[in-house]
Amino acid sequence: MVRSFYESVLAQIDQEAKKIGLDPGITSVIKEPERQLIVSIPVVTDSDDIRVFTGYRVQHSSARGPCKGGIRYHPLVTLDEIKALATLMTLKCAVAHIPFGGAKGGITCNPAQLSQREIQRLTKRYAAAILPIIGSKTDIPAPDVNTSADTMGWIMDAVSMYKGQTVLDIVTGKSLELGGSLGRFEATGRGVMLTTLAALEKLHRHPKDTSIVIQGFGNVGSIAAKLLAEKGCKIIGITDISGGIYNPDGLDIPRIYNHVYSTKPPCLLQDYDDKKVSSVTNEELLELETDILIPAALENQITLGNVDHIKAQLIVEGANGPVTDKADGVLNEKKIIVIPGILANSGGVIVSYFEWVQGIQSFFWDLKEVNANLKKLILKSFQEVWDMGQKEATSLRSAAYMLSLKKVAASLEQRGIFP
Numbered sequence: 001m002v003r004s005f006y007e008s009v010l011a012q013i014d015q016e017a018k019k020i021g022l023d024p025g026i027t028s029v030i031k032e033p034e035r036q037l038i039v040s041i042p043v044v045t046d047s048d049d050i051r052v053f054t055g056y057r058v059q060h061s062s063a064r065g066p067c068k069g070g071i072r073y074h075p076l077v078t079l080d081e082i083k084a085l086a087t088l089m090t091l092k093c094a095v096a097h098i099p100f101g102g103a104k105g106g107i108t109c110n111p112a113q114l115s116q117r118e119i120q121r122l123t124k125r126y127a128a129a130i131l132p133i134i135g136s137k138t139d140i141p142a143p144d145v146n147t148s149a150d151t152m153g154w155i156m157d158a159v160s161m162y163k164g165q166t167v168l169d170i171v172t173g174k175s176l177e178l179g180g181s182l183g184r185f186e187a188t189g190r191g192v193m194l195t196t197l198a199a200l201e202k203l204h205r206h207p208k209d210t211s212i213v214i215q216g217f218g219n220v221g222s223i224a225a226k227l228l229a230e231k232g233c234k235i236i237g238i239t240d241i242s243g244g245i246y247n248p249d250g251l252d253i254p255r256i257y258n259h260v261y262s263t264k265p266p267c268l269l270q271d272y273d274d275k276k277v278s279s280v281t282n283e284e285l286l287e288l289e290t291d292i293l294i295p296a297a298l299e300n301q302i303t304l305g306n307v308d309h310i311k312a313q314l315i316v317e318g319a320n321g322p323v324t325d326k327a328d329g330v331l332n333e334k335k336i337i338v339i340p341g342i343l344a345n346s347g348g349v350i351v352s353y354f355e356w357v358q359g360i361q362s363f364f365w366d367l368k369e370v371n372a373n374l375k376k377l378i379l380k381s382f383q384e385v386w387d388m389g390q391k392e393a394t395s396l397r398s399a400a401y402m403l404s405l406k407k408v409a410a411s412l413e414q415r416g417i418f419p
């Protein structure tokens with residue numbers, strides 16, 4: 001039986017909770033989201049019709065602090081997917097030692113088929129619909145798949161209009177003009193770069209002798225590609241929704257990045273013109289001969305269906321949940337190391353935390369300070385997860401789950417079940 005993404009996350013929690021001897025009652029608290037909201041979002045289209053979309057906000061846990069997590073716009077968004085992603089946010093914030101719980105939101109829509117003005121109206125109506133449950137000290141949204149600083153600005157504006165004052169700390173991932181943090185835009189990709197290099201060091205490998213393929217050329221994949229290329233790694237394959245490009249001698253990442261991001265919305269990789277590259281599909285890319293594979297698109301990309309064809313020795317999860325739990329078992333047997341998303345892509349929420357703190361203090365840090373603090377936090381977590389993996393002779397995912405579940409459980413136990 002094929003498990004859904006959410007079932008996969010719950011199965012992993014069960015497995016790791018047993019290993020650390022968690023009270024079954026506490027495990028069942030952790031497995032259930034605290035609050036789930038489904039909203040209907042009517043939007044007047046540019047042609048004056050009314051279309052109704054469905055949106056979600058799931059607050060998985062506030063045991064360790066305000067709920068925190070992004071909002072995604074995608075045709076495949078479902079309540080179950082958002083529940084899985086909210087659960088992973090709780091674990092991610094615990095791995096990173098930042099005082100947040102987990103949440104996630106989303107709207108089932110295809111932003112490629114909507115105008116910017118329609119997306120703006122959709123976003124502001126969604127913000128109004130989830131307003132009763134979000135707040136600077138309760139639940140703080142951020143960007144995720146197909147959302148950006150623009151989206152956060154619109155949410156911030158809608159909330160500010162209701163509150164009668166400008167509320168900076170209601171969302172993170174805002175533009176600098178609206179109280180965002182320096183370094184937030186690059187943070188997730190930077191975290192992927194830092195954890196990848198940390199793993200290479202443990203494996204006594206040099207970035208200059210390392211080939212990498214990256215699935216996804218959005219905010220996470222493109223920045224990770226740029227930063228890893230700057231460190232000397234050879235990026236040999238990249239894809240986006242249109243498919244992608246491959247060159248075993250290495251791709252010219254700065255040139256490709258400038259090409260894709262010189263237009264708004266960004267153009268597709270299939271339109272990139274260079275005789276030195278051949279085209280590759282998303283499926284083929286995952287199976288390329290490479291040292292490192294960075295899935296940085298969506299969940300459920302490496303499954304029992306393709307895991308036997310994966311040739312990379314190290315997988316770094318830029319996306320949330322790109323490897324199913326069954327495929328993860330196969331990778332472990334084959335001794336392919338996986339840096340789990342709750343560690344590898346935690347750079348985004350770490351700098352979101354910095355942004356939130358800066359907004360509350362109305363005192364903003366310089367880029368050097370943001371990047372230095374990000375590096376300090378993410379490498380500390382990497383070391384802890386690595387050490388736990390060694391001590392327990394288990395995978396990095398299992399170690400990261402064990403560490404984070406212990407932290408969430410400790411908060412729940414020390415607070416006591418209300419009332």
Ligand code: GLU
Binds near residue numbers: 070173320345348
């Ligand atoms: N959407 C990002 C994630 O999955 C960032 C969340 C945040 O900054 O709150 O980690």
